[in-house]
Amino acid sequence: MxxxxxxxxxxxxxxxxxxxxxxxxxxxxxxxxxxxxxxxxxxxxxxxxxxxIKGIPGLDRIVLTDANEIEIGSRCTHKRIAADPVIREHAPALSTLCDNVANVRVRSVGTIGGNLCFGEPHADPPTMLAALNARLVLQGQTGVRFVHADEFIRSELETVREPDELLTMIVFPRPTGPVTYRRFKHGERPSVNVAMAWSMEATSSTIKTARVRVGALGSRPQPLKAVEDALKGRSIADVRPAIEAVLAEALDELDINDDRHGGADYKRHLAGVLLLRNAEEAMTRGKRSR
Ligand SMILES: Cc1cc2nc3c(=O)[nH]c(=O)nc-3n(C[C@H](O)[C@H](O)[C@H](O)COP(=O)(O)OP(=O)(O)OC[C@H]3O[C@@H](n4cnc5c(N)ncnc54)[C@H](O)[C@@H]3O)c2cc1C
CATH class of the missing domain: 3.30.43.10 (Uridine Diphospho-n-acetylenolpyruvylglucosamine Reductase, domain 2)
Known part of the structure; x- marks a missing residue:
């Protein structure tokens, strides 16, 4: 048509x-x-x-700022982000994620800004960006405002962006601990995905903070608050029992749609499996960086 x-x-x-x-x-x-x-x-x-917006200069920049934050222009394609040296060095999990979005044609022309602004729930970047504590920079007729990635998607295919607001940039603190991402998909887009970002104490193998987001199973990424709380202050060696103690309760709190990707119980189960796989990888990465 x-x-x-x-x-x-x-x-x-x-x-x-x-x-x-x-x-x-x-x-x-x-x-x-x-x-x-x-x-x-x-x-x-x-x-x-x-x-x-392709003719506007500067919207495809990626930089590590003096304030130790990573800025990604909204016009950056998935391919550009995957290959960027700053992202590969400081947020390699985001590089791998972008390298696996969709297919080569979509990765070459599809942008991070378009992905976020479309508000499709079965997407990869929103979950990771929420775990990275990213802010989105929106510029409209009345000025500039920052919106946290957690608050950007209002519901399925709907965001808090006003029609005249251009998403110019995505900004997040340079990760200081392990960042991991896992997804499960039957078709082109993820059915369930989980992202995890830890910050670590400087002198020990202790987790200072943990951010965990589960995506694609409701209209927007959701935090696993009980798991985040259980990981805070925990030594890497204790991660698995700490998660297992609260996992069922945490998963029960998720808002999950039944859709063509599967029923709620099935997706809840997948979220648990993906979470534990993220944790295994984060433990390995956390130990390696000590
Ligand atoms: C076959 C296929 C497979 C896919 N698989 C995946 C997948 O596995 N994982 C995944 O995450 N995604 C997947 N996608 C989605 C893909 O990531 C997006 O299509 C792409 O990133 C959108 O970017 P775009 O630049 O083409 O957006 P456009 O199509 O140009 O725009 C999308 C929307 O965003 C608005 N918009 C775009 N940029 C801005 C901006 N800077 N500010 C304000 N509004 C803006 C537009 O007005 C429009 O409403 C898939 C898509 C296709 C077609």
């Missing part, structure tokens, strides 16, 4: 792009087009005008 007619603009500044999209909801930002064009062809999305 063909899309309905639309006009196309290619601004060269962020301000012009924001103005061109406006807040009427009749125009949309266009990045790699991998989600948008499919949805337009299926007539699920109709828009009068596409505003292409």
């Amino acid at each position: 063909l899309t309905s007619p639309f006009t196309f603009e290619k601004p060269t500044t962020i301000a012009d792009a924001i103005e061109a999209v406006g807040d009427s909801g009749e125009s949309m930002f266009y990045s790699g087009g991998t989600e948008l064009l499919l949805a337009m062809k299926m007539r699920v999305i109709h828009t009068e005008r596409l505003v292409d």
